[in-house]
Amino acid sequence: MRAGNGPIRAAIIDLDGTMLDTVPDFHVAINGMRAEFNMGPISEEQIKHMVGKGSENLIRGVLALDLDAAGVEQDFAAAMLSYQRHYLAVNGIHSVLYPDVVEGLDALRGLGLRLACVTNKPLAFAAPLLAKKGLAPYFEVVYGGECLPRKKPDPMPLLRVCADFGLAPEQVVAIGDSSNDAEAARAAGCFVLTVPYGYNHGRAIHETDSDGIVNTLLDAATLISSHNTTAN
């Protein structure tokens, strides 16, 4: 990790593809919605490449597999309502924690870091999901995709967390699975670490500019710990 002006005091952690593999929930909800619109089921692999830029983008992409641009706009509002109903019914049932997420959050907290979750997922999905998986108590603040006027890759939600915590961006690290997280962090002036196991729009994470690739959140904590030792 590159040298900073001092120790890292907070971590902003992404949700889908970083803490939880949520594609199995998306899969059930999206195919439930598609069935209502007389569209055939699609695969988890197809969905994986469309997750990351929020629900609206996801549903537009899913409809565009079968419809032209005008058709997408015509069905969008009803499809969104159907999808939301299906997603809320399934939220957290099929999704699973990635390895060493809880251990990593414990380790980050053990380093004295303040923790925030910033996701492009709507808060109405993210909050019950974090609670169901036992992750909610780790986070002082959670921002969903609709909580602020602009979402990742815009730096706005990350800068809001920095302001909430009274920290400068160079005292904060963002940890995520996609170029959205990395671009938002770079634009905010935060450090960024990426995990290689999530959903990066079908691209290798190595193509994304970051301060390091970590195999787990526990590895992220180890790296931050050594950074802070040399920065003190």
Ligand SMILES: O=C(O)COP(=O)(O)O
């Ligand atoms: O729901 C999405 O589009 C992705 O959400 P994320 O920001 O937690 O990866």
Ligand SMILES: [Mg+2]
């Ligand atoms: Mg993600």
